[in-house]
Structures are given as C-alpha cells and as structure tokens.
Amino acid sequence: MIRWDRGxxxxxxxxxALGITLVFVFxxxxxxxxxxxxxxxxxxxxxxxxxSEFRFSSYVTLFRDGDAWAVWNSLITxxxxxxxxxxxxxxxxxxxxxxRTGGENLAIWIISQRMIPxxxxxxxxxxxxxxxxxxxxxxxxxxxxxxxxxxYVTWMMRGYIQDIxxxxxxxALVDGLSRWAVLRKVVLPMAxxxxxxxxxxxxxxxxxxxxxxxxxxxxxxxxxTVKVTGYFGSQSTFWSKIGAMSMLxxxxxxxxxxxxxxxxxxxxxxxxxxx
Amino acid sequence: MANLKLHNINKYYxxxxxxxxxxxxxxxGEFVVLVxxxxxxxxxxLRAIAGLExxxxxxxxxxxxxxxxxxxxxxxxxxxFQSYALYPYLSVRENxxxxxxARKTPDAEINTQVAxxxxxxxxxxxxDRYPRxxxxxxxxxxxxxxxxxxxADLYLFDEPLSNLDAKLRDGMREExxxxxxKLGKTFIYVTHDQIEAMTxxxxxILLKDGQIEQxxxxxxxxxxxxxxxxxxxxxxxPMNFIEVNVSAGSVILPDGQALPGCAMPDxxxxxxxxxxxxxxxxxxxxxxxxxxxxxxxxxxxxxxYIAGNHMMAELDAHAANHGQTHLSVAxxxxxxxxxxxxxxxx
Ligand SMILES: Nc1ncnc2c1ncn2[C@@H]1O[C@H](COP(=O)(O)OP(=O)(O)O)[C@@H](O)[C@H]1O
Ligand SMILES: [Mg+2]
Numbered sequence: 001m002i003r004w005d006r007g008x009x010x011x012x013x014x015x016x017a018l019g020i021t022l023v024f025v026f027x028x029x030x031x032x033x034x035x036x037x038x039x040x041x042x043x044x045x046x047x048x049x050x051x052s053e054f055r056f057s058s059y060v061t062l063f064r065d066g067d068a069w070a071v072w073n074s075l076i077t078x079x080x081x082x083x084x085x086x087x088x089x090x091x092x093x094x095x096x097x098x099x100r101t102g103g104e105n106l107a108i109w110i111i112s113q114r115m116i117p118x119x120x121x122x123x124x125x126x127x128x129x130x131x132x133x134x135x136x137x138x139x140x141x142x143x144x145x146x147x148x149x150x151x152y153v154t155w156m157m158r159g160y161i162q163d164i165x166x167x168x169x170x171x172a173l174v175d176g177l178s179r180w181a182v183l184r185k186v187v188l189p190m191a192x193x194x195x196x197x198x199x200x201x202x203x204x205x206x207x208x209x210x211x212x213x214x215x216x217x218x219x220x221x222x223x224x225t226v227k228v229t230g231y232f233g234s235q236s237t238f239w240s241k242i243g244a245m246s247m248l249x250x251x252x253x254x255x256x257x258x259x260x261x262x263x264x265x266x267x268x269x270x271x272x273x274x275x
Numbered sequence: 276m277a278n279l280k281l282h283n284i285n286k287y288y289x290x291x292x293x294x295x296x297x298x299x300x301x302x303x304g305e306f307v308v309l310v311x312x313x314x315x316x317x318x319x320x321l322r323a324i325a326g327l328e329x330x331x332x333x334x335x336x337x338x339x340x341x342x343x344x345x346x347x348x349x350x351x352x353x354x355x356f357q358s359y360a361l362y363p364y365l366s367v368r369e370n371x372x373x374x375x376x377a378r379k380t381p382d383a384e385i386n387t388q389v390a391x392x393x394x395x396x397x398x399x400x401x402x403d404r405y406p407r408x409x410x411x412x413x414x415x416x417x418x419x420x421x422x423x424x425x426x427a428d429l430y431l432f433d434e435p436l437s438n439l440d441a442k443l444r445d446g447m448r449e450e451x452x453x454x455x456x457k458l459g460k461t462f463i464y465v466t467h468d469q470i471e472a473m474t475x476x477x478x479x480i481l482l483k484d485g486q487i488e489q490x491x492x493x494x495x496x497x498x499x500x501x502x503x504x505x506x507x508x509x510x511x512x513p514m515n516f517i518e519v520n521v522s523a524g525s526v527i528l529p530d531g532q533a534l535p536g537c538a539m540p541d542x543x544x545x546x547x548x549x550x551x552x553x554x555x556x557x558x559x560x561x562x563x564x565x566x567x568x569x570x571x572x573x574x575x576x577x578x579x580y581i582a583g584n585h586m587m588a589e590l591d592a593h594a595a596n597h598g599q600t601h602l603s604v605a606x607x608x609x610x611x612x613x614x615x616x617x618x619x620x621x
Contacts, residue, residue, distance in 0.1 A: 170327045171360040173347040175374035175425070189364045 028250060035059070035243030042239045058244035067241075070227035071248045077138050077223060078206035081145035086199050088146070089153025090161075090191075094183055096154070097161045098169075107158055114151040118211050126215050136218040144216070145206040152205070153198055160194030160267075161187060197267020200260050207253060224249045278303035278461050279324070279429060284333035286319055286485075293319045295485040297333075301478075306455045306462045310472035311482035312508070317465040318357075320482070321431050324463065326350050337428055348377075353422035354431040357438065359414045361406040361421075368402040371420045378425075392420040395454070412443045419451070423458065432464040436471065448474060469509050473497065481505055503617040506547050506610060512576060515586045518614055519546040526606075529582035534560050536606040544620065547610035550576060553588035559603035563588070565596050 034042055036055050041048040062068045092110075095101040102109075125144065126135075134140030164187060172186045173179075188195065213223040228245045231238040257264065279301040286294035293316045301307050309317050322328040324335065326347035335343050342350045353374065361370050369376075371392055375385045393399040396416040406414055415435060422430055435451075436444045452475055455462050466472055472479050473493045481488045481496060489501045493509075500506035506514050520527040522541050526534040553561075563579040568590070570576075575594045578587050588602055611620045 165358060165360065167356040167358050167360040168362065170322070170325075170347075171354065171356055171421075172373070172377070173327060174325050174350075174352060174354045175421070176348040176377035178346075178348065181377070186362065189362070192364075 031243050031246050031250070033243075034239055035247050037240065037243075039240065055240075058240040059248075062241065062244055062248070067227060067245065068248060070222050070224040070245075071252075073138060073221055074207060074223040074225070074249065075252060077141040077145060077221075078203050081142045081149060081206050082199055082203045084142070084146040085149035085153045085202050086195070089150045089198075090157045090188075090195070091183070092150070092154045093157035093161050094187060096158055107155065110151045111155040114148070114155070118148070122211055122215050125212070129216055135216055136221045138221045140216060141213065141221055141223070144212055145209065149202045149205060153202055156194065156198040156201075157191065160191040160198075164190045193263045193266040195267075196260050196263035200256060200264055203256060204253065207249075278305075278338060279463075280336045281324070282334045282336075284320065284323060284335065285331045286316070286323060286328065287331045293485050294323065294330075297482075297485075297487055299480055299487065299490060301461060301463065303461055304459050306452075306464065306475060306477045307480060308472040308476035308478075309463060309465045309480050309482060310469060310476075310508075311467065311488075313467050315482045316485040317467070317482055318433055319485075321354075321433050321463065321465050324429070325352050325354050325431055350429075351427050352429040352431055353425045353427035355418050355422045355433065355435045357434040359406075359418040359438075361414060361417055363406055365405075366402065367398065367404050367406065367409070367417050370406065370417055371402075371424055373421060374425045388424040389420075392424045395423070395457070396420050396450075411439055412447070415439060415443075415447060419454070423454065428461065430458075430460055430462050432462065434466055435464075437466070437468070451475065469511065473509065481508060500610070500619055502619055503545060503547065503612045506612070506619070510549055512550050512587050514547045514549050514610075515584075516612075517546050517548075517581060517584045517586070519544055521611075528561075529584070532561060532581075534604060534606070538607075539611050539620070543614055545612040545614045545617070547612060548586075548604060549608070550587045550589040552605045552608050553590075553602045554605070555588075555590050555594060555600060556603035557601055559601040561602040561604060563600050563602055564598060565600050568594060568596050 033049075033051060035058055037048065037051040038053070038055060041051050092101075096107050129135045129140055132140075134143075168190065169182050169186055172182045177185060208225070209223070210225040213226045214229075217223065217226060224245060228242055228249070231242045231245070281300075282298050284294055284297040285292070297320060309320065311317055319328055323330045326342070326345060326349075330343070333343070334341060337350065337352075362373065365373065368389055371389045372385050375388060380388075389402070390399070393402055396419060398413060398416050398420065401409060401413060401417075406417065409417065415438075419435065422432075432451075436447050439447060448471060451464075464471075464475060472481075476493050478491060479493050479496050480490050483504055489496055489505045496505055497509050500509065503516060507516070518529060520543055521537055521539045524535060524537055526537045526546060528534070563577075563581070563586070565577045565579050568575050568577045570592060573592060575590045575592055576587050577590050577594060577596070577600070578585065579600075580586065612618060613620055
C-alpha cells in the first residue's frame with residue numbers, strides 16, 4: 001500500500017486541508033465578528049479583522065425585543081418536521097423494501113416529488129394555506145416541511161434498509177417479535193448510521209428554508225431566515241443584528257453536525273456504496 | 276404421535292413451482308434431515324414451516340392444531356440460520372436472550388437459561404463480547420444458543436454448518452447430534468451435504484426440484500434407494516452407473532465382458548455399483564485398465580473406463596497402478612434401475 005501520510009506529502013495535505021477550511025470558515029468568522037463589533041468598526045476601511053472589544057449588545061437586543069423567538073420557531077418547525085418525516089419516511093421505506101408496496105415504481109415516483117422546484121408550488125400552497133387558515137402558523141410550516149422531506153427520507157432509508165440482511169429480521173420474527181417490533185428493535189438499530197445522516201440533512205433542509213417561510217409566515221411563525229432579511233432596511237441596514245441573528249442560526253447547525261459527524265460520514269459512505 | 280404434519284404443501288414464486296405437493300409427518304422428538312441439491316426448495320420449505328414464507332397451498336399442523344395461517348411468532352418454533360443472523364449491536368448474552376425478552380420472560384429466568392445454554396455450548400467466557408469479536412465457530416454456537424434457550428415445539432436448522440471450515444464442521448456435527456439427544460426435542464435440519472444427512476438423521480427426507488424423492492432412515496435410503504437419483508445423491512464417492520444387458524444370469528458390459536452371478540431376469544438395465552462394491556482380486560471376472568489412483572489415506576480410489584463410462588473403485592490404501600487390474604464385484608449388493616425411468620428394480 002502506498003503511504004500518502006508520510007514526509008512532505010503529509011505537510012502538503014495538511015496545508016491544503018487548512019487552506020480549504022480557512023476559505024469556508026472565513027465567512028462564519030466574519031459574521032461572528034460583525035455581531036460583536038461596534039458600528040464604526042463594521043463600516044471601517046480598511047476592515048477591522050478583530051474588534052477592540054466584544055459587544056454583545058445586539059444579542060441582548062435580539063432577546064429583549066423577542067426577535068430571538070424566530071430561532072425558536074426555526075428549531076421547532078425543523079425539529080418536529082424532521083421527527084415526523086423520519087417516522088413516516090422510514091416506515092414507508094420499510095414497506096416498499098419488504099412488501100414491495102407500490103411495485104417497482106412507487107419509490108421512483110416518490111423521489112420525483114422531491115425534484116419539483118419549490119417555487120412552482122409556492123403559490124398554490126399559499127392559496128391552500130390561506131383557505132385552511134394555516135398562514136403564519138408553525139403547524140402549517142411543520143406539515144409542509146414534513147411533506148417535502150418524506151420523499152427524501154423514504155428514498156434514503158430505502159437504500160439503507162435494503163442493506164439489512166433479511167435473515168436478521170426473519171430470526172426476530174421467529175423469536176417472537178411483531179413487524180412493528182422488528183422495525184424498532186432490528187431495522188432501526190441496523191440502519192442507525194443512515195438514520196442519523198438522513199435526519200441531519202432533513203433538518204438542514206427545513207432549517208435553511210427561506211422561500212416557504214417568507215411566503216407563508218408574517219409575524220407569529222416567522223423563522224430566523226426570514227427575520228434576518230427584515231434587518232435590511234431601505235434607510236439603514238442593521239449589520240450587527242444581522243450578524244447576531246445569523247450566528248444564532250448557525251450555532252445549532254454547528255452543534256448538530258459536530259455531534260453527528262461520525263454518523264454523517266458513515267451514513268454518506270454507506271449510501272455511496274449503494275449507488 | 277405426530278408433532279408436525281405437512282399436507283400437500285405447495286409454493287410458487289410467480290410461475291416457478293418451488294415446492295410441490297410435499298407431505299410428511301414428523302413424530303415428537305425426532306431428528307429429521309431435509310436434504311437435496313442446492314436450489315431444490317429446502318430453505319423455502321423450512322421458512323414455510325416457520326411462517327416466514329406464505330405458502331400457495333396445503334396445510335400444516337403442529338401438535339394437532341393448524342399453524343398454516345399463524346404468524347411466525349405464534350408458531351412457537353426456533354430457528355438457526357445459515358448466516359447465523361446475530362445482531363451486531365447486541366452482546367452475545369443479549370443475542371441469546373433475544374427470543375426470551377421478546378416473549379417477556381422474567382429476568383431471573385433469562386439469566387438461568389442463558390447461563391445454561393452458554394454452558395452447554397461452551398461459550399460462557401464470551402457472553403459479554405460482541406459477535407464481531409467471535410470466530411465463525413463461536414458465532415455458530417451463539418446462533419444455536421439463541422434457539423435452544425427457547426422452549427419451542429420445533430427446532431429448525433438451515434444449513435447451520437455450511438459456513439464453517441471442514442474440521443470445525445465435523446466437530447459441530449457431533450455436538451448437534453449430542454444436543455438433540457440431550458434436549459429430546461424435534462429437530463428439522465436442512466443441508467445439501469449428504470454426509471451431514473447420513474450422520475445426523477434419524478430420518479432423511481430427500482428433495483429434488485421441490486418434490487420428495489424418498490423418506491426413510493439413512494441406511495434404508497442408502498441401501499434401498501427408490502431410484503437412481505437417490506442412489507447417486509447418497510454416498511461419496513458416488514455410485515457408478517452403466518447400461519448393461521443381463522442375459523442368462525450374467526451381466527454383459529458394453530465392452531463385452533460378462534460378469535456371472537446376477538439374479539435379475541434378462542433385459543437391459545442401468546446398473547448401479549458403489550465404489551466399495553469392487554474389490555481388487557486376481558481371480559476377479561472384471562478386467563479394468565486403471566487410469567488414475569487417488570489415495571485418501573484410509574482408502575484409495577481407482578478410476579477406469581468401461582466403453583467410455585467413467586467408473587470408480589475403492590481399493591486398498593496402498594494400491595498401485597499396475598495398468599490392467601482384475602476386480603471382483605459384490606453382485607448381490609449392486610442395484611439395478613430401469614434405464615428409462617431410473618426407478619430401482621428390486
Ligand atoms: N424470494 C424468492 N423469489 C423467487 N424465487 C425464489 C425465492 N426464494 C427462492 N427462490 C427459488 O426457489 C428455489 C428454491 O430455493 P431455496 O429454497 O432457497 O433452495 P435451497 O435452500 O434448497 O437451496 C430456487 O430455485 C430459488 O431460486
Ligand atoms: Mg437454502
């Protein structure tokens with residue numbers, strides 16, 4: 001085996017990795033700095049790389065004025081819709097794999113639903129939400145994100161479930177478990193890596209959503225992505241608040257990805273092998 | 276007392292008829308081996324008995340009640356799978372306890388049962404390990420342990436030894452036989468290996484293309500096969516077959532040699548001679564030109580051709596190839612088959 005991790009090659013690789021990381025981390029760093037800079041420092045030229053003093057006043061304002069509520073809305077809608085989509089999608093995937101529900105084509109049809117550009121359905125959904133009075137409710141957003149994520153979850157989980165040896169399930173059935181118990185005690189533990197990886201991407205999709213949140217919320221159910229845009233004014237732009245709000249939006253994602261990293265990598269490589 | 280009764284079981288996979296009109300009774304406590312070539316429907320039949328495969332027709336009763344329409348968990352059978360089917364995320368202890376937990380057995384009883392099974396199978400030291408930390412043979416024991424801790428009416432084994440190397444297989448075979456004697460439960464054991472079938476079974480059910488060819492004690496099948504297929508399947512090296520003409524008490528081989536001492540009426544037959552029916556004998560009536568000799572240590576096998584038919588004879592361990600060799604044949608032990616149908620002619 002060729003050792004790639006020796007001598008100058010090692011340095012080259014580490015240097016390259018550091019460089020790439022720097023490029024991607026820089027915007028986050030800049031955002032974080034903006035949120036604690038003074039207004040002068042924000043507009044200063046040449047730019048101030050590091051503020052003279054950390055000012056957390058923007059964060060205080062966000063929480064005092066209740067704007068931070070939008071992050072909570074995002075957490076609730078993304079979190080609950082992820083749980084729902086995972087539950088529905090995994091069950092559907094299991095059914096498709098083990099009972100050939102819907103024949104050969106259902107799985108393809110389901111994933112094709114995910115291919116629809118969201119903008120195409122934004123207006124019809126808006127009308128639907130108006131007539132059902134779901135506008136500006138977290139309930140409405142949760143259902144919408146769930147509906148959008150179920151196809152993705154079904155597709156991904158289908159691949160992971162196909163990889164579970166049938167005899168493991170057969171053994172559990174003979175040993176006295178019901179189908180639902182098999183799903184819980186055999187399928188879920190066996191597909192754990194895939195399950196977490198899929199859940200993270202599902203969560204990210206809902207967390208990142210801007211279009212639907214913009215169209216379907218006004219004040220009560222506003223999510224942080226929409227809230228941030230409210231700070232761009234025609235008269236003045238509240239950079240410090242934008243920075244602070246964005247940080248509140250980025251931190252939960254960093255936390256999720258950091259804790260789930262092991263599963264995400266394993267889950268993605270599992271999926272990759274499937275092809 | 277019949278424990279398990281199968282009546283006209285049929286199974287189709289689409290248009291493919293995998294199991295055809297299979298019927299048999301298995302008395303309580305018997306060790307039955309289902310044997311047949313790969314793809315003949317053994318696993319399908321076993322899964323059908325366990326309730327894992329929906330059957331297309333027929334009826335099954337266990338202890339007098341029909342189980343045909345019961346879910347697997349309501350049939351009270353235990354099964355050992357070819358791939359072992361151990362849960363990688365559970366310790367050996369929890370793997371063995373799995374079936375008991377599924378049936379809500381009290382913890383105290385689970386502990387004693389698991390300890391007992393581990394003792395019987397000699398895996399007490401591995402209870403806290405995970406399956407990936409075990410060798411193939413140890414995994415196999417865990418898989419068997421998981422079945423025997425359950426108090427089932429029927430124990431099913433689907434080629435449990437086929438993933439082990441030869442030496443381990445011989446040892447486990449012996450242990451499974453002992454286990455059956457110790458437990459006194461009904462075992463149905465599936466294998467494609469005729470040696471496993473012969474050594475383990477009290478009764479063999481021999482399948483071909485989803486159909487039962489013959490049922491009976493191993494030696495019955497070996498000595499009195501119903502047809503050429505059964506005769507060829509059991510025995511290693513396999514029986515030799517050759518078309519012969521019987522005339523006035525002699526077997527006339529296609530190359531013209533005549534072997535006297537045959538009690539069959541005149542006619543054309545397929546003659547079945549097992550390698551051990553030949554003996555090297557200066558006075559023997561059969562002149563064979565030995566081709567190669569394959570020593571196995573205990574015995575050697577010599578091959579020769581009679582009018583293009585490949586034959587194999589069991590010889591002494593130290594038999595040397597002298598070219599032309601005289602052989603005698605134990606005529607009364609050889610078998611005659613109808614050349615058209617392959618049916619044995621008594
Ligand atoms: N799920 C299935 N779908 C279609 N055909 C199957 C299925 N399972 C088994 N078969 C076919 O049925 C036949 C018997 O299979 P099996 O019972 O596994 O054979 P064995 O265990 O004797 O080797 C084989 O020809 C196999 O290809
Ligand atoms: Mg099989």
